[in-house]
Amino acid sequence: MSEFSFKKSLGQNFLIDNNIKDKIINASSITKDSLIIEVGAGSGSLTKRLVLLGVPVISFEIDSRLTDKLNEIKKEYDNLTLVFGDFLSADLGLILSNFRYKKVHLIANLPYYITTPIINKVMNEVSIDEMIIMVQKEVGNRFKALPNTKDYSSLSVFLQYYFDITKVTDVSRNSFVPKPNVDSIVVKFTRKKDKLYLEDEDLFFKLVRDAFVHKRKNLRNNLGSYDLDKLSEALGNIGKDLTYRAEQLTVLDFVFVANYLCS
Ligand code: SAM
Numbered sequence: 001m002s003e004f005s006f007k008k009s010l011g012q013n014f015l016i017d018n019n020i021k022d023k024i025i026n027a028s029s030i031t032k033d034s035l036i037i038e039v040g041a042g043s044g045s046l047t048k049r050l051v052l053l054g055v056p057v058i059s060f061e062i063d064s065r066l067t068d069k070l071n072e073i074k075k076e077y078d079n080l081t082l083v084f085g086d087f088l089s090a091d092l093g094l095i096l097s098n099f100r101y102k103k104v105h106l107i108a109n110l111p112y113y114i115t116t117p118i119i120n121k122v123m124n125e126v127s128i129d130e131m132i133i134m135v136q137k138e139v140g141n142r143f144k145a146l147p148n149t150k151d152y153s154s155l156s157v158f159l160q161y162y163f164d165i166t167k168v169t170d171v172s173r174n175s176f177v178p179k180p181n182v183d184s185i186v187v188k189f190t191r192k193k194d195k196l197y198l199e200d201e202d203l204f205f206k207l208v209r210d211a212f213v214h215k216r217k218n219l220r221n222n223l224g225s226y227d228l229d230k231l232s233e234a235l236g237n238i239g240k241d242l243t244y245r246a247e248q249l250t251v252l253d254f255v256f257v258a259n260y261l262c263s
Contacts, residue, residue, distance in 0.1 A: 004043075006178050010063055011111030014042045015134070017175035020186070025049050027132050027168045027188050028107055035101035037126075039087045039108045039118055042066065044073045046109055051077040056099050060087040088117055092125040109134040112182070116155065123162070129191045132168065137183035140167070144187070152247050154212040158205065160251050161196065163189035196255045199262040207258050211246035218243050226261070234260035 006012040015021060024046065030036070034055045041047045041059035043066060050057045051073070058081045061070060067084060074080050083090060096104070104126050110118055115135050122128050135143075138151075144165045145151035159165060168186035173179045198204050213222050220242035223231060228242065234257045235241050240249070249257075 004065070007063065009113075011040070011113050012042065012063070013109075013176040013178060013180045015045060015109045015175060016177050017171070020134075020169065020171055020175050021046055021049050023169050024107060024109075024132055024134070024186055025053070027186070028053075028105060029130060029190075030055055030105065031103065033102035034105055035096070035099055035103070036105045036107050037092075037122070039106070040111045041070055041082070042109070044070050046107075047080065048073055050107060051080045054079065056081065056101065058083060058095060058099075060085070060090065062086050088114060088121060092121070096126060103129040105129060106131040106133060108132075112136045112139070112180075115139055119155075119159075123158075128189075131163075131189040132186065133189075134171065134184055134186050137170070137185045140185035140187045143189075147248055147250050149247075153215075154208045154246075157208045157212075157251050157254055159189065161192075161204075161255070163191055165189050196252065197259070198255060199259045203261060204254065204258040207261070208246075208254050211249070211254070215247065216245070218245050222246065230261060231257065 030053050032055065036050050036053070036055060036057045038047055038050060038057060038059040041061040047057065047059050047070070056079050059070070060083045062085060064084060070082050074082055083095065106122050106128060110133050112135065119131070122131070142151040142153060142156060143159050145153070145156045166188050168188050171184040171186060173183065211219060211222050219231070219235070220228065232242055235244065237260070238253050238256055240253065
């Protein structure tokens with residue numbers, strides 16, 4: 001890839017550290033019924049490892065300059081499907097309808113400029129079982145953030161509701177070409193087997209989003225359009241009140257309040 005001119009705007013920092021690729025692969029729990037989605041195949045260095053797992057791999061790449069290089073890999077492995085174009089506008093449901101599988105895994109060294117949109121799309125459009133993703137370190141910490149910390153956000157609540165989240169490894173800047181100017185981390189998301197019961201998932205999502213809309217404001221201000229008497233009752237049951245801020249509520253608190261509002 002020495003002559004390749006990397007596009008910063010596409011988040012092109014290619015992974016050259018075999019040890020990190022091994023850690024990504026070893027962290028996955030692929031079975032014969034798995035299907036893997038990779039976003040951002042790049043020159044295919046991780047893709048090559050993924051196809052060796054012997055299950056269908058669908059790799060997306062937006063940069064047409066990488067087409068020939070990736071097609072070379074495809075010639076060798078018929079379990080590889082390449083999709084050239086913008087992952088964010090792909091019809092995932094349609095693409096996946098061509099495959100037989102029971103479990104979906106997202107395994108990727110993501111283009112960092114669209115980390116959150118990629119995760120949102122995957123969560124909305126497929127029933128994702130596992131994600132092992134390289135992300136910017138601060139973003140990874142936000143996913144795992146606990147209440148009462150500056151990184152705790154609505155995304156932390158959503159992700160922690162669905163997944164157990166663990167760190168696979170920190171990754172040095174020297175593991176990439178070109179060297180990025182941010183630190184990286186590989187994070188693993190495993191879908192929870194015993195998800196908390198929610199009466200109305202849409203209401204839960206709305207409540208969490210609204211509660212965090214202005215982070216420094218309290219619940220009374222952010223949730224002014226809700227039935228405040230009922231909200232106050234719900235919060236009273238968990239030892240809290242409307243003067244609390246969203247960042248002081250745990251995932252379990254949000255689930256309790258959302259269910260209470262449905263009662
Ligand atoms: N997987 C390779 C590796 O680990 O070396 C490349 C990872 S690099 C961090 C991210 C890749 O995502 C780049 O090849 C970039 O061109 C691609 N990419 C950026 N935006 C994309 C998009 N919207 N859809 C699909 N691929 C995209």
